[in-house]
Amino acid sequence: MYKARTKYSMLSSGRTQFLDTAVECSELTLPYLVRQDDDATGKRTLLQPYQSVGAKAVVTLAAKLMLAILPPQTAFFKLQVREDKLGEQLDPSMKSEMDLSFSKIERLIMDYIAASNDRVVLHQALKHLIVSGNALIFMGKDGLKHYPLNRYVVERDGNGNVIEIITKEMVSRKVLGIAPPTPNDEVNSDSEYGAGEDDAEVYTCVKMDESSGSWRWHQEVDDMILAGSQSTAPKNASPWLVLRFNTVDGEDYGRGRVEEFIGDLRSLDGLSQALVEGASVASKVVFLVSPSATTKPGTLAKAGNGAIIQGRPEDVGVVQVGKTADFATAAQLSQQIERRILEAFLVMNIRNAERVTAEEVR
Numbered sequence: 001m002y003k004a005r006t007k008y009s010m011l012s013s014g015r016t017q018f019l020d021t022a023v024e025c026s027e028l029t030l031p032y033l034v035r036q037d038d039d040a041t042g043k044r045t046l047l048q049p050y051q052s053v054g055a056k057a058v059v060t061l062a063a064k065l066m067l068a069i070l071p072p073q074t075a076f077f078k079l080q081v082r083e084d085k086l087g088e089q090l091d092p093s094m095k096s097e098m099d100l101s102f103s104k105i106e107r108l109i110m111d112y113i114a115a116s117n118d119r120v121v122l123h124q125a126l127k128h129l130i131v132s133g134n135a136l137i138f139m140g141k142d143g144l145k146h147y148p149l150n151r152y153v154v155e156r157d158g159n160g161n162v163i164e165i166i167t168k169e170m171v172s173r174k175v176l177g178i179a180p181p182t183p184n185d186e187v188n189s190d191s192e193y194g195a196g197e198d199d200a201e202v203y204t205c206v207k208m209d210e211s212s213g214s215w216r217w218h219q220e221v222d223d224m225i226l227a228g229s230q231s232t233a234p235k236n237a238s239p240w241l242v243l244r245f246n247t248v249d250g251e252d253y254g255r256g257r258v259e260e261f262i263g264d265l266r267s268l269d270g271l272s273q274a275l276v277e278g279a280s281v282a283s284k285v286v287f288l289v290s291p292s293a294t295t296k297p298g299t300l301a302k303a304g305n306g307a308i309i310q311g312r313p314e315d316v317g318v319v320q321v322g323k324t325a326d327f328a329t330a331a332q333l334s335q336q337i338e339r340r341i342l343e344a345f346l347v348m349n350i351r352n353a354e355r356v357t358a359e360e361v362r
Contacts, residue, residue: 004203004220008166011153012037018253022132022149025258028265029054034132037150037168050272053338054265057345058258062126064346069126070119075106118144129245133256136167139239149253154242156252162242165206165217170199178221202226206240215240261344264337271334278327286319 002010019036026034031046049055070076079102113119121144125135128148136147136154152167173180178200206217215238219229233239244254258265289297295311303309342349350361 003223004166004205005201005223007164007205008153008168008203011155011164011166014252015149015153018132018134018251019149021259021262022134022256025131025256025262025265028262028269029058029131029258030127033127034149049269050276051268051338053268053341054258057341057347058127058130060347061130061257061345062123065126065130066119066123070113070122073110075110077106077109078102079105116143121146125243129243129254130257133245133254133259135243136165137241137243139241154252158250160247160249162240163208165204165240165242167204167206169202169204171202172198173200174198176200176202176221176226204229208235257345261341264341268334268337268341271330271337275327275330275334278321278323278330282321282323282327288317288319290315 019034022034023036026032027047028049031048035044035046081098121137125137125146128135128146132149134149136152138145138147147167151169152165154162154166155164157163180198200221203220204217205220206215208214209216209232212232213235215233215235217231217240219226245257246255246260248255287297287300289295289300293312293315295309295315299309300311300316339349348361350356
């Protein structure tokens, strides 16, 4: 039986191609969202794209999905008793009283969601689903907890059902009450931390127990099971939700919406970089003075605005890039790509006309 740390390393190889794609998609949209496993400490400078169209598209689509899943001030579910379970002799007043009680319960649940941190976690998970196509949510007693793709691995069967989940977290040893491993410990040779480190790698291993038909999970630190970390859940009521945006048969991980349009995002970022750098070069002003001219460069440089100096206009010229037509072609193509991306991510684009009604906008 493999330890959680060893099994995590084994399953990480199958996650590599999905994580690499997710990192590239994140760099073109929201660079802070998905990072490599060894860059998750926040010590590495993030690369910033040359355009914000990708970020706008992801944030807008995530906001619309959020409104559809958890609409504000409106219950996204309804509690009621099935008609076939109600007896024929049921008093109508009793049915109305039951409906009133159900509506009170609905309001209590919505008030609890509004007071908790669930909306923030769910919105973050939606952005990860759009960019990387994968997200893991744990529904604990204290609320929801989200794991990005670089912090968990999953194994599925041929039908796509989850068999095993292993998460990885960095937790302070002071919080866990565990002393750092000594240099002679065997576990210290393969781990990412050395002796005297303040953080420990905490692995949470979630498996399906076929004998009991329930989910079981525990946590390990230094290849040792933490005391009191074992827990179980029924098979059909697992608090671990392994989400995928697009499902591909035979793959353990999903594909994101950004990956479907990554070609346009790459092209738009390249064109934006060319336009920004070209505009910077074109905006530089350099004057040329003829070597045989009577006008002195020093006199021209020291002359203030509106000053009068001696010289001939034909002796002084300005360096021009002369790439206006090329810049116009790049700008026109970038606008076409931007329009395609915004349409794909449901960003509202109001028609530029005089008679645009509110109904058309809706």
